[in-house]
Amino acid sequence: MATRRRYLRSLLPFALLTAGAAYALASWNWCGRWDESAPVLRGQVKAEGPLRAGAAKVDLVPPFPIIVAGYPPPRAQASQANPPLHARAVVLQAGAARVGLVSLEMMSVTAPMVEQIRSQASDLGLNGILVFATHTHSSFGGYDPRVVAQLVGTGRYREDSVSAAVSAANQALHQATATLSDVTLEVGQSREPAFVFSRSGGEAPDGALTRAVLRGATGPVAELLIFAAHPALVPRQREYVDPDYPGRLSELREAQGGVVLMLQGAVGNASVSFNEGQGVERAAAFAQALSGLADKAAPVATAAPARLALARAEVALPRPDASRLVPSVTRAAGDNFLCSSAARTAEVDALVLGPLELLTLPGEPTVGAGQVLTRRTGATRVLGLSGDYLGYVETPELVAQSAGESKRQYYGPKLLEDLGAAAQLAAETAGFSREP
Structure with missing residues (x-):
């Protein structure tokens, strides 16, 4: 029994070294560089008839x-x-x-x-x-x-x-x-x-x-x-x-x-x-x-002739942020895990159908996020679950407090701002008529 205890104690340094190496490896910045850029227009059409x-x-x-x-x-x-x-x-x-x-x-x-x-x-x-x-x-x-x-x-x-x-x-x-x-x-x-x-x-x-x-x-x-x-x-x-x-x-x-x-x-x-x-x-x-x-x-x-327009804008997304999803000691590893699956760009669309002026997002915008986007663009409604899935989109204030749906948001507090910039470009291109 004493021999077994000595053997197990001899393994402890190796176990600690292995665990430390694994932690260091998981904490290394595997995400790489996430470039920021202004939204760009990827397509548009506008007509009336x-x-x-x-x-x-x-x-x-x-x-x-x-x-x-x-x-x-x-x-x-x-x-x-x-x-x-x-x-x-x-x-x-x-x-x-x-x-x-x-x-x-x-x-x-x-x-x-x-x-x-x-x-x-x-x-x-x-x-x-x-x-x-x-x-x-x-x-x-x-x-x-x-x-x-x-x-x-x-x-x-x-x-x-x-x-x-x-x-x-x-x-x-x-x-x-x-x-x-x-x-x-x-x-x-x-x-x-x-x-x-x-x-x-x-x-x-x-x-x-x-x-x-x-x-x-x-x-x-x-x-x-x-x-x-x-x-x-x-x-x-x-x-x-x-x-x-x-x-x-x-x-x-x-x-x-x-x-x-x-x-x-x-x-x-x-x-x-x-x-x-x-x-x-x-x-x-x-x-x-x-x-x-x-x-x-x-x-x-509604009045005839009808307006029909669609504008597609693409925007670079902020770096994934696991700070609200995992304990602080595993934050870096959590970021790496999210980076392996996170999209780097997103498409935001603006659709005009008669009096309806609709924004579509590739995720789940909360009620508060929808209100922010509506105020910014004048949209009639904000729609989610379109084109891809990025997770939740919460207001920056609630993200900073780790409140609301931010505990399920994969990206940092800048997410809504970046999507909002793309939404504004798409809305202006599609010809949203309502005042923001």
Whole structure:
């Protein structure tokens, strides 16, 4: 026994040396240099004229069996969808401008996925394509190659998972373009603060729902619904992929005609507080309640001819910052871990559709962040989950206090300022008319 103790004591210096070396290695600046630069314009189109629109909905079929995304391990594995998942697309045209919108019933989308969708739709004559996720936390995973995403939400990366999403989006865009017809635009808004609440402090959400109807000669062609609440009502360990309340809401509205895209607003600081029913019943009840709220939005016809514009701006992102996510002693290692998965640039888009002037961001802007961007650009609404996933976007004040959703923000306090600069460039280029 004494010999064994002496042997173990002899190993202690080596163990300490190994641990110290590992700590030093993990703490080395593996991030490298993160260059700062002003935002640049990557594309623009602007026109005015009679409005045309086409819409389509196609099945989004994951490569079963597949991990259910949305949460850290342990994760359920699904062998079917119940209800089915869908990809929806609306193509808009006014004058020489033609723009596509795609909504995928997934937790998020990635920049490489969006580039594939844009590439495969290059034959459609579109001046730009915006791709949104409904952010359902019960859809399929496997589509994000970044290590952080695989660990905390999407599971092991699979090429066939990406292919399923890209294929469905491509089919929806082609079918929507093939059905372009003359439409009028109607816009309305209603609100119900009781449907949402602030999860982590910060500004309280107002429960606003914006409704835009594209109406053809025989009925609705498409409907856009903008609302902000996390789709996390379906039980976490259910062994089915599920579209949560956005999919159910779209299906309910589509019974009245047209294709319905549910888009998430400034969502990071809002969670569903609707408590009727259990499990999937709760998601169905919330969808029913939101459909009633949409009916109250009473859209009003807008003036013709319609404005249609899209501007895409790209901005360099600040260096990742793990100071709020890990203990201070492991801060450097945390930064390195984030750097391995963090995007260095982001795309911010400004879309004008009649009186609607919309900003889209590749992440989850909180209510407070959305208000900052609205004041800076005059936007009608700020949308998240578009084009990529950068995590949460919180106000610098709350980041400095490690409050609000900043504990889930991967970048430093300058993130909102940088995205705001890109938003301002895109808004000015697209011709936002409202005074900031």
